[in-house]
Amino acid sequence: MLGNYLKMALKVLARRKFFTFISLFGISLTLLVLLVATAMLDQIFAPQAPESRGDRTLGIYTASLRGEDSVYNGFAGYGLLDRAVRGLPQELPGVENISLFTTARAAISYVGGQKIESSLKRTDGAYWQILDFSFLEGGPFTAEDDAAARFVAVINETTRGRFFGDEPAVGRTIEVDGQRFRVVGVVRDVPILRVVAYSEIWVPVSTAKSRAYLKEYQGNFMALLLAHSRADFPQIKAAVDRRLDLAEAHIPDRRMFQTIDAGADTLFEAVSRTLFEARESRPELLWALLLGLAVLFMILPSINLVNLNLSRILDRASEIGVRKAFGASSHTLVGQFVVENVVLTLLGGALGLGLAAAVLAGLNESGVIPYADLRLNFRVFFEGLALALFFGLFSGVYPAWKMSRLHPVQALRGRTV
Amino acid sequence: MIQLERVTKKYRTERVETTALDNVNLTIDQGEFVSIMGPSGCGKSTLLHLIGLLDAPSGGSIALDGKPVERYGDRALARVRNERLGFVFQQFHLVADLSVVDNVEIPLLYRKTTGKERRRAALAALDRVGLASRTHHFPGQLSGGQQQRVAIARAIVGKPAVLLADEPTGNLDSQMGDEIMGILQELNQEGTTIVMVTHDPRLAERTHRVVRLFDGRQVQ
Numbered sequence: 001m002l003g004n005y006l007k008m009a010l011k012v013l014a015r016r017k018f019f020t021f022i023s024l025f026g027i028s029l030t031l032l033v034l035l036v037a038t039a040m041l042d043q044i045f046a047p048q049a050p051e052s053r054g055d056r057t058l059g060i061y062t063a064s065l066r067g068e069d070s071v072y073n074g075f076a077g078y079g080l081l082d083r084a085v086r087g088l089p090q091e092l093p094g095v096e097n098i099s100l101f102t103t104a105r106a107a108i109s110y111v112g113g114q115k116i117e118s119s120l121k122r123t124d125g126a127y128w129q130i131l132d133f134s135f136l137e138g139g140p141f142t143a144e145d146d147a148a149a150r151f152v153a154v155i156n157e158t159t160r161g162r163f164f165g166d167e168p169a170v171g172r173t174i175e176v177d178g179q180r181f182r183v184v185g186v187v188r189d190v191p192i193l194r195v196v197a198y199s200e201i202w203v204p205v206s207t208a209k210s211r212a213y214l215k216e217y218q219g220n221f222m223a224l225l226l227a228h229s230r231a232d233f234p235q236i237k238a239a240v241d242r243r244l245d246l247a248e249a250h251i252p253d254r255r256m257f258q259t260i261d262a263g264a265d266t267l268f269e270a271v272s273r274t275l276f277e278a279r280e281s282r283p284e285l286l287w288a289l290l291l292g293l294a295v296l297f298m299i300l301p302s303i304n305l306v307n308l309n310l311s312r313i314l315d316r317a318s319e320i321g322v323r324k325a326f327g328a329s330s331h332t333l334v335g336q337f338v339v340e341n342v343v344l345t346l347l348g349g350a351l352g353l354g355l356a357a358a359v360l361a362g363l364n365e366s367g368v369i370p371y372a373d374l375r376l377n378f379r380v381f382f383e384g385l386a387l388a389l390f391f392g393l394f395s396g397v398y399p400a401w402k403m404s405r406l407h408p409v410q411a412l413r414g415r416t417v
Numbered sequence: 418m419i420q421l422e423r424v425t426k427k428y429r430t431e432r433v434e435t436t437a438l439d440n441v442n443l444t445i446d447q448g449e450f451v452s453i454m455g456p457s458g459c460g461k462s463t464l465l466h467l468i469g470l471l472d473a474p475s476g477g478s479i480a481l482d483g484k485p486v487e488r489y490g491d492r493a494l495a496r497v498r499n500e501r502l503g504f505v506f507q508q509f510h511l512v513a514d515l516s517v518v519d520n521v522e523i524p525l526l527y528r529k530t531t532g533k534e535r536r537r538a539a540l541a542a543l544d545r546v547g548l549a550s551r552t553h554h555f556p557g558q559l560s561g562g563q564q565q566r567v568a569i570a571r572a573i574v575g576k577p578a579v580l581l582a583d584e585p586t587g588n589l590d591s592q593m594g595d596e597i598m599g600i601l602q603e604l605n606q607e608g609t610t611i612v613m614v615t616h617d618p619r620l621a622e623r624t625h626r627v628v629r630l631f632d633g634r635q636v637q
Binding site: 003004008011012015016318319321322323324325326327328329330331332407408409412 | 466469471472491492494495496498499500503504506508510511512513514515519523524526527528532571575
């Protein structure tokens with residue numbers, strides 16, 4: 001019977017080209033947007049190399065300093081983060097490692113008279129232990145390199161190409177923002193969407209031109225805390241909160257700012273904290289927002305499909321009457337119409353997946369998002385498939401039930417009520 | 418084979434009650450060719466729909482093969498319609514999205530048959546009505562007479578015991594009408610019981626018995 005339903009569905013869809021086109025367009029476009037958005041969120045939040053330990057990593061990504069008349073919302077300074085995390089691995093057994101590093105900032109180099117703009121990040125040695133970079137040459141710099149302020153650098157594959165063409169880079173020197181660094185390692189390119197790992201050049205924090213950053217509360221630093229497991233998160237968060245409370249007494253400009261809003265968050269929590277400008281992270285709000293948007297995005301084309309299907313009742317009343325006259329029960333007709341819709345939505349789903357794959361490939365190639373590596377992974381694929389089935393059932397069941405309830409005599413007369 | 422006892426059919430709206438059939442008693446034996454005649458609106462089609470189990474009477478009882486059908490549920494009625502009855506409509510009611518052969522296969526879709534068996538039976542039915550060469554055409558590509566022949570092929574493909582035809586020649590010219598009537602007579606000679614609604618006394622003359630209705634009442 002299912003085979004018949006499928007065959008019939010394909011025939012009906014092939015003959016009703018306009019209806020099929022409109023339906024497929026709606027479904028595939030919706031899935032395309034959802035899949036591209038999911039792939040981007042995946043790239044930002046999912047634990048993937050070099051952030052493969054992301055599921056047991058907390059970070060202090062931003063900080064707010066507040067005073068009676070002043071507010072600072074932005075990245076924290078080294079001085080603040082140092083107070084928040086220094087010595088935590090010794091204090092809390094749940095903390096495996098900590099790292100302080102800057103955000104990626106533009107840095108200028110000249111190669112053969114040509115200006116090159118690169119992203120440069122200053123990190124400590126622990127950064128390379130927490131993150132899981134794939135080295136093409138050499139290796140990372142160490143805590144000793146940072147302590148000794150050695151002018152060493154790790155660069156990415158693209159930067160190696162810019163400076164040295166196809167030749168190996170380890171042992172050679174690059175000049176960035178007027179400082180000369182010896183290359184000790186070359187890593188694979190990291191997508192810009194991976195906030196923690198992304199850069200093109202990484203050098204020790206201690207090679208900064210000034211030591212003023214050591215005491216600053218406002219700056220361009222982040223902190224990473226690698227826990228032994230997620231179960232340690234509550235304890236770590238509480239410890240960081242306590243330390244941040246104590247750090248308030250040492251705010252460099254106490255006349256402007258008196259309180260600090262920051263905390264150890266997962267990346268998702270940090271985004272929610274920033275998005276809602278909340279003192280506490282609000283991941284449940286961000287989840288609700290994302291799910292709400294996704295549901296809204298799915299419901300609109302579903303309602304459209306339900307409407308289209310209901311309007312088809314009039315069109316297909318005679319067919320329903322004929323099928324009933326020749327032995328179709330209401331139950332059988334529901335099955336037939338639901339299968340028709342599921343086939344339609346699966347086709348739309350497949351089309352949406354294909355389009356999404358093409359758009360993601362286009363985005364990766366275009367360079368609009370530097371080093372983007374957006375992929376339709378299996379999880380996203382199955383989410384897409386589940387969405388398509390949800391569409392098919394959601395938009396098919398009610399019209400199918402309505403169609404099946406038509407009185408055969410009324411249906412044969414072309415009436416739908 | 419088919420027995421109707423004191424059958425009435427009333428249609429109710431919020432304010433008006435219309436009696437379409439009033440106290441109809443009718444017995445149709447196996448192998449009969451019965452025509453139902455009467456002026457427009459006298460209840461001919463309503464009677465055919467009741468015999469075809471497409472509608473339920475407001476009063477009285479209907480029995481098919483000696484079994485009363487009042488208590489049959491949706492599935493049981495569907496099965497009886499599928500296995501025992503075949504319909505030919507004035508408007509043909511072919512599914513425009515399906516080819517001729519797919520239209521003819523429709524009754525068999527609701528039986529346990531393989532695709533090959535369905536196709537073989539559908540082609541045989543089309544051959545029976547002289548349309549073997551049009552199997553892959555769509556209804557819109559056929560003349561009225563050809564469409565009605567497809568409709569007859571669809572009605573007989575499942576070898577029903579009873580064929581119910583609602584003005585099968587009503588939309589055809591007289592020559593086409595004669596052809597369709599010829600096919601129906603052949604089917605009847607082969608053993609199929611036929612109940613036909615018609616306005617045309619010439620066609621009614623060619624059947625075994627005429628049932629006349631007037632204002633919902635049986636007058637002959």
